[in-house]
Amino acid sequence: MNMNKKEKVNRVVLIGAGLVGSSYAFALINQAVTEELVIIDLDKEKAIGDAMDLNHGKAFAPSSTNTWYGDYSDCEDADIVCICAGANQKPGETRLDLVEKNMKIFKTIVDNVMEKKFDGIFLIATNPVDILTHATQVFSGLPKERVIGSGTTLDTARFRFMLSDYFNVATQNVHAYIIGEHGDTELPVWSHATIGGVPVAKYLETNESYTPEDLEHLFEDVRDAAYQIIQKKGATHYGIAMSLVRITKAILGNENSILTVSTYLDGEYGEREVYVGVPTIVNRRGVEKVLEMELSDVEQQQLRHSVKTLKETMNPALEKITQ
Numbered sequence: 429m430n431m432n433k434k435e436k437v438n439r440v441v442l443i444g445a446g447l448v449g450s451s452y453a454f455a456l457i458n459q460a461v462t463e464e465l466v467i468i469d470l471d472k473e474k475a476i477g478d479a480m481d482l483n484h485g486k487a488f489a490p491s492s493t494n495t496w497y498g499d500y501s502d503c504e505d506a507d508i509v510c511i512c513a514g515a516n517q518k519p520g521e522t523r524l525d526l527v528e529k530n531m532k533i534f535k536t537i538v539d540n541v542m543e544k545k546f547d548g549i550f551l552i553a554t555n556p557v558d559i560l561t562h563a564t565q566v567f568s569g570l571p572k573e574r575v576i577g578s579g580t581t582l583d584t585a586r587f588r589f590m591l592s593d594y595f596n597v598a599t600q601n602v603h604a605y606i607i608g609e610h611g612d613t614e615l616p617v618w619s620h621a622t623i624g625g626v627p628v629a630k631y632l633e634t635n636e637s638y639t640p641e642d643l644e645h646l647f648e649d650v651r652d653a654a655y656q657i658i659q660k661k662g663a664t665h666y667g668i669a670m671s672l673v674r675i676t677k678a679i680l681g682n683e684n685s686i687l688t689v690s691t692y693l694d695g696e697y698g699e700r701e702v703y704v705g706v707p708t709i710v711n712r713r714g715v716e717k718v719l720e721m722e723l724s725d726v727e728q729q730q731l732r733h734s735v736k737t738l739k740e741t742m743n744p745a746l747e748k749i750t751q
């Protein structure tokens with residue numbers, strides 16, 4: 429046995445260590461998801477400070493994550509490059525309002541990463557996430573299954589939390605998805621939502637205080653959660669950080685987990701040439717398979733509207749930047 433031969437360890441490169449990125453780094457280390465974590469940010473001093481600060485807490489983590497402030501050359505050996513760089517929403521702004529600003533930033537970042545011959549999986553969080561995931565695939569030329577957005581994983585987590593709170597059951601026993609744009613046109617898939625296997629429509633009958641109107645309001649709270657949090661504290665970052673860690677674990681652990689990541693559709697749900705949040709089997713290869721649920725007519729129409737909205741914003745912005 430050659431004792432000098434180094435074993436390949438998992439490396440995640442994080443680009444953009446603002447509120448979302450640094451929360452992701454913190455959660456990654458606390459859950460010991462990867463052996464190596466490299467942090468890159470335009471604000472070099474802030475990122476160096478983050479790497480120092482995170483390293484100082486390592487003694488208390490389940491296992492050691494080798495963490496350093498790096499540069500694009502670190503992307504060559506990376507398994508995952510996670511991009512959280514770019515502008516966030518100011519109060520009143522929609523995610524789609526960020527498209528031009530953040531697409532320009534992404535062109536530079538993705539070109540820099542690919543110059544270093546990156547051959548792993550891109551995981552995108554920056555908004556509008558579905559559109560920037562698509563742009564990353566176009567800019568990088570990597571296979572579509574190796575470019576993934578956080579999609580509606582956060583919205584699905586919010587939905588499951590709020591349903592579990594309403595019905596007073598553990599979140600783990602709530603199975604329900606939010607799909608579509610990570611944004612204002614997202615939709616709840618009520619037709620497949622279950623509490624411990626019991627359809628939500630049936631579960632409503634188990635207590636007269638439960639009402640369909642409450643569920644409508646509950647979905648509105650899910651959809652508008654980011655606006656409410658931004659109004660109160662300026663940004664959201666813990667929930668998305670934990671969603672990103674969940675996706676990272678599914679990839680590095682080759683889990684075949686079903687997550688509502690932003691995935692390229694090529695005919696599934698009757699849609700093409702779009703990245704959008706749908707239940708997807710995620711493993712070491714990235715996207716293994718899109719799970720095609722039978723949607724109700726209303727849900728199918730809502731998904732079509734969501735995809736149309738995404739394309740209407742994305743196509744001109746992509747055209748402008750690739751001209």
Ligand SMILES: NC(=O)C1=CN([C@@H]2O[C@H](COP(=O)(O)OP(=O)(O)OC[C@H]3O[C@@H](n4cnc5c(N)ncnc54)[C@H](O)[C@@H]3O)[C@@H](O)[C@H]2O)C=CC1
Nearest residue numbers: 444445446447448469470471513514515516553554555668
């Ligand atoms: N997908 C989702 O569910 C969620 C997405 N987001 C999105 O995440 C993004 C980041 O949000 P925050 O962390 O709150 O913003 P932030 O302003 O705290 O951090 C952004 C970071 O990006 C860095 N940056 C900008 N241009 C860069 C470049 N060219 N190269 C490297 N670093 C660069 C900045 O220096 C800064 O540290 C926003 O677009 C926000 O809307 C936020 C929450 C949830």
Ligand SMILES: CC(=O)C(=O)O
Nearest residue numbers: 523555582653654664
């Ligand atoms: C900001 C954002 O996209 C969210 O919290 O859902």
